[in-house]
Amino acid sequence: MFLELLRTNRYVAGFLAIIRIYLGYHWITSGWGKITGGFDASGYLQGAVAKAGGDHPAVQGWWAAFLENVAIPGANVFSFLVMWGEFLVGIALILGIFTNFAALMGIVMNFAFVFSGTVSSNPQMILLTAFLLAAGFNAGRFGLDRFVIPFIRRVIEKRRGQMKQVTAEIH
Template sequence: MFTNLLRNNKVVAGVLTFIRVYLGYQWLTGGWGKITGGGFDASGFIQGAIGQATGDHPAVQGWWAAFLENVAMPGANVFSFMVMWGEFLVGLALILGLFTNFAALMGIIMNFAFLFSGTVSTNGQMILLTIFILVAGYNAGRFGLDRYVIPFLKNKINHSNEKKYIRHAEAH
């Protein structure tokens, strides 16, 4: 029942638009600050997270610290690029309501990565709000570019599938 409300109600779509734009602004400004801030480098953050994996009450679990140490740290340049541009593009997509669910999914993955790395900040709040967007599906982007893009793409895919079906039927 609640899921149906999130997915179909136009008033809820309006509320979700405010949530989506709020989250988008948070991501966009975070990414933009890293892009224009004179060279973002994630290696310090990664090293700090690895350091939090020891002691009596580690903030970072061993499996995540192993990933950071063996994958993220050697590829810190790639991860720096992905974080700053990922944050910016997720924010832009959420604000515009363009591929909203994909943007929300990428945002929640980044939030979990930050949480796994021992940071708290606003990540928990952002995850909670993002869950509403993900559960709402198309309705979260109803008052955005998804309103036009998603039906257009569905039409293109259906039209393409119809052509394939006709060619297959004619061949037999």
């Protein structure tokens, strides 16, 4: 019942738009700060690996192994992905375009930060983003998704019809 309300109610869509814009603002300002500030993730990644030791590690060993063996050697790529990922997720959430994909990418980044031992605002953002993801299309109803998603659906249906026609002609 709650999920149906979340996915279909217009008033809930308005509330979700507020959440979406709030999250988008946080992502876009964080990303822009990194883009204009010469962000380098190397120090952050090394600090996360250091948090994997001791009596009460804040970072799980499997995640620290990933950071050591993949992220730190590719720190330039990860720096690029984080700063531009944050910025683009913010733009998409504010505009309400590809909302579900943007929310999914945002929650993936939030979990990566939490796994790396950074709590900050990440749990709050994870919780709010979970509502956007559960709401599906309704999260972007008062945004550009209102126009973009139906257009994409029409294009896909048109292509399916063309493929069925080609398949029928072959047989």
